[in-house]
Amino acid sequence: MTAPTRPAPAIEAVQWFNTETPSTLDALRGRVVVIEAFQMLCPGCVSHGLPQATRIHETFSRDDVFVFGLHSVFEHHEAQGPTSLKAFLHEYRIAFPVAVDAPGEAGGLPVTMTRYGMQGTPTLVLIGRDGHRRAQHFGHVADLRLGAEIMALIAEPARVRPSGNPRV
Amino acid sequence: MTAPTRPAPAIEAVQWFNTETPSTLDALRGRVVVIEAFQMLCPGCVSHGLPQATRIHETFSRDDVFVFGLHSVFEHHEAQGPTSLKAFLHEYRIAFPVAVDAPGEAGGLPVTMTRYGMQGTPTLVLIGRDGHRRAQHFGHVADLRLGAEIMALIAEPARVRPSGNPRV
Amino acid sequence: MTAPTRPAPAIEAVQWFNTETPSTLDALRGRVVVIEAFQMLCPGCVSHGLPQATRIHETFSRDDVFVFGLHSVFEHHEAQGPTSLKAFLHEYRIAFPVAVDAPGEAGGLPVTMTRYGMQGTPTLVLIGRDGHRRAQHFGHVADLRLGAEIMALIAEPARVRPSGNPRV
Amino acid sequence: MTAPTRPAPAIEAVQWFNTETPSTLDALRGRVVVIEAFQMLCPGCVSHGLPQATRIHETFSRDDVFVFGLHSVFEHHEAQGPTSLKAFLHEYRIAFPVAVDAPGEAGGLPVTMTRYGMQGTPTLVLIGRDGHRRAQHFGHVADLRLGAEIMALIAEPARVRPSGNPRV
Numbered sequence: 123m124t125a126p127t128r129p130a131p132a133i134e135a136v137q138w139f140n141t142e143t144p145s146t147l148d149a150l151r152g153r154v155v156v157i158e159a160f161q162m163l164c165p166g167c168v169s170h171g172l173p174q175a176t177r178i179h180e181t182f183s184r185d186d187v188f189v190f191g192l193h194s195v196f197e198h199h200e201a202q203g204p205t206s207l208k209a210f211l212h213e214y215r216i217a218f219p220v221a222v223d224a225p226g227e228a229g230g231l232p233v234t235m236t237r238y239g240m241q242g243t244p245t246l247v248l249i250g251r252d253g254h255r256r257a258q259h260f261g262h263v264a265d266l267r268l269g270a271e272i273m274a275l276i277a278e279p280a281r282v283r284p285s286g287n288p289r290v
Numbered sequence: 291m292t293a294p295t296r297p298a299p300a301i302e303a304v305q306w307f308n309t310e311t312p313s314t315l316d317a318l319r320g321r322v323v324v325i326e327a328f329q330m331l332c333p334g335c336v337s338h339g340l341p342q343a344t345r346i347h348e349t350f351s352r353d354d355v356f357v358f359g360l361h362s363v364f365e366h367h368e369a370q371g372p373t374s375l376k377a378f379l380h381e382y383r384i385a386f387p388v389a390v391d392a393p394g395e396a397g398g399l400p401v402t403m404t405r406y407g408m409q410g411t412p413t414l415v416l417i418g419r420d421g422h423r424r425a426q427h428f429g430h431v432a433d434l435r436l437g438a439e440i441m442a443l444i445a446e447p448a449r450v451r452p453s454g455n456p457r458v
Numbered sequence: 459m460t461a462p463t464r465p466a467p468a469i470e471a472v473q474w475f476n477t478e479t480p481s482t483l484d485a486l487r488g489r490v491v492v493i494e495a496f497q498m499l500c501p502g503c504v505s506h507g508l509p510q511a512t513r514i515h516e517t518f519s520r521d522d523v524f525v526f527g528l529h530s531v532f533e534h535h536e537a538q539g540p541t542s543l544k545a546f547l548h549e550y551r552i553a554f555p556v557a558v559d560a561p562g563e564a565g566g567l568p569v570t571m572t573r574y575g576m577q578g579t580p581t582l583v584l585i586g587r588d589g590h591r592r593a594q595h596f597g598h599v600a601d602l603r604l605g606a607e608i609m610a611l612i613a614e615p616a617r618v619r620p621s622g623n624p625r626v
Numbered sequence: 627m628t629a630p631t632r633p634a635p636a637i638e639a640v641q642w643f644n645t646e647t648p649s650t651l652d653a654l655r656g657r658v659v660v661i662e663a664f665q666m667l668c669p670g671c672v673s674h675g676l677p678q679a680t681r682i683h684e685t686f687s688r689d690d691v692f693v694f695g696l697h698s699v700f701e702h703h704e705a706q707g708p709t710s711l712k713a714f715l716h717e718y719r720i721a722f723p724v725a726v727d728a729p730g731e732a733g734g735l736p737v738t739m740t741r742y743g744m745q746g747t748p749t750l751v752l753i754g755r756d757g758h759r760r761a762q763h764f765g766h767v768a769d770l771r772l773g774a775e776i777m778a779l780i781a782e783p784a785r786v787r788p789s790g791n792p793r794v
Binding site: 504514515517518532600601602603604605607608609610612613 | 678681682685686752768769770772773774775776777778781793
């Protein structure tokens with residue numbers, strides 16, 4: 123018996139880069155969604171997480187898989203603002219859309235990061251065609267396993283939900 | 291329309307290492323099969339092909355995916371015989387089964403390598419649950435893509451053939 | 459016949475990090491000096507230049523070799539200011555002193571970068587015990603060659619100048 | 627006070643590859659000598675030791691530094707004989723001379739390996755212009771440090787011995 127899954131929490135973005143049309147998970151229903159949560163001054167994000175997200179972006183069909191970055195800043199706020207992020211995305215040639223996670227109250231964790239219960243960055247989230255969160259990896263995950271996980275979600279029919287839970 | 295696939299040619303092995311029960315593709319029907327064709331003195335096989343095969347072996351369930359090496363020697367025969375291969379497998383800690391491809395006539399390409407039309411080593415072959423050859427990669431193939439290809443085959447029902455060809 | 463060398467231009471720093479006592483090349487005379495010119499949002503600096511400078515810092519005796527970073531910002535000024543740099547140095551655990559190159563006039567190249575005629579970042583400069591500039595590498599330089607170049611300078615007597623130029 | 631050094635033991639080779647004129651340490655006196663002791667089926671030799679020796683061979687002037695491999699087989703003798711070694715050197719494009727260490731008595735450690743007291747492979751030995759053994763590294767040694775060590779020996783005058791020992 124497989125553990126039941128749940129609809130992925132909504133993305134709360136204050137700004138988007140690399141796209142003219144901000145995305146919502148609702149609008150992406152029917153495609154597999156990959157969220158790469160990162161901070162631009164997080165070494166593991168720069169060396170592993172973001173290059174891996176770029177590989178995903180370049181490997182799969184856009185009709186099947188939608189990749190976007192989520193800039194979830196929870197430290198060094200003054201050094202990782204939108205102006206800094208824009209320069210970073212340019213220098214590192216990040217080509218996929220990037221959302222800026224809405225700041226939390228009183229300098230706490232940002233809103234989307236909190237909704238997903240992320241422990242830090244980088245965190246990679248996989249959402250199925252049915253809009254349910256299906257996997258969440260904090261830190262390094264091997265390409266071979268990740269490629270398999272993404273394809274397992276691609277292979278699912280868009281309308282049949284793999285969990286026994288009623289759709290909310 | 292997808293190109294029709296065909297049953298994978300039979301493996302012609304003169305010897306097996308790392309297993310007490312030699313495998314046949316017929317006996318493996320129902321599982322995805324990964325063949326890593328290599329030569330022990332092929333630098334690309336040692337640095338990329340075999341480590342990748344080991345990662346596949348360690349990532350997927352044995353019930354779903356069966357990985358084996360195929361030592362297809364077409365040069366330096368005197369340096370890559372069974373005694374040498376045994377030492378190589380020990381030193382490089384290759385844990386999956388390895389078949390020795392049957393020598394061709396008059397020192398030509400070995401039998402299985404010829405049947406598969408391989409251009410050299412390393413070559414990675416993917417066989418579906420239905421026993422059909424589904425992909426064949428000569429040289430480097432990225433882990434992300436390979437993980438996806440393997441999972442696409444795992445996700446197929448064992449008995450429904452994806453091609454329009456009658457099963458032979 | 460070896461090309462004559464010249465005294466290295468002075469460092470024009472507006473701020474230092476990771477040290478309480480700003481350095482001058484005059485005060486460092488007698489030691490080999492390694493300057494790693496970088497920008498915090500320059501991918502090649504982050505992946506190669508700065509890790510190499512850290513290896514130099516950790517490999518040689520501080521009595522023989524003094525390593526410091528020079529943050530020579532010539533683009534994305536608003537994203538690479540002192541506050542951002544401080545966060546960067548913390549996250550990337552840069553342990554050697556880092557000087558902030560004095561801004562050029564009208565947003566042009568910074569002062570020290572101009573004096574050294576640097577073409578971009580990363581640039582690594584080697585200065586001999588005699589205070590003369592002895593090598594300047596733009597982009598990647600192999601560790602083996604760099605280790606040899608540094609040791610060649612360490613092996614020189616501090617007071618004998620290798621060039622035929624009068625000391626200024 | 628530096629520890630006294632000693633003349634490097636003689637090389638006992640039964641065969642040479644990649645050269646028409648076998649070398650002796652006596653004949654190489656005046657140059658720095660780098661010995662890369664390896665076995666062709668030793669994974670660490672293949673992935674690190676031999677590529678590093680190739681980098682040394684390609685980085686320094688042949689007038690200053692003489693690099694050669696020493697095939698010191700102490701296991702899997704039947705798989706690492708001269709015929710196998712020849713194929714290996716061809717496939718891995720080893721360009722520097724390689725000596726085959728003389729077999730020890732009763733299948734024990736080979737002669738030169740024993741004389742140098744090597745613990746295993748890969749082992750890298752550095753010999754100064756004076757013919758004295760100056761460093762011996764078992765396992766991994768970083769390029770930066772190694773480049774410095776080699777240059778320190780290059781910088782020494784050929785005729786002045788750095789040790790206080792009388793030359794034997």
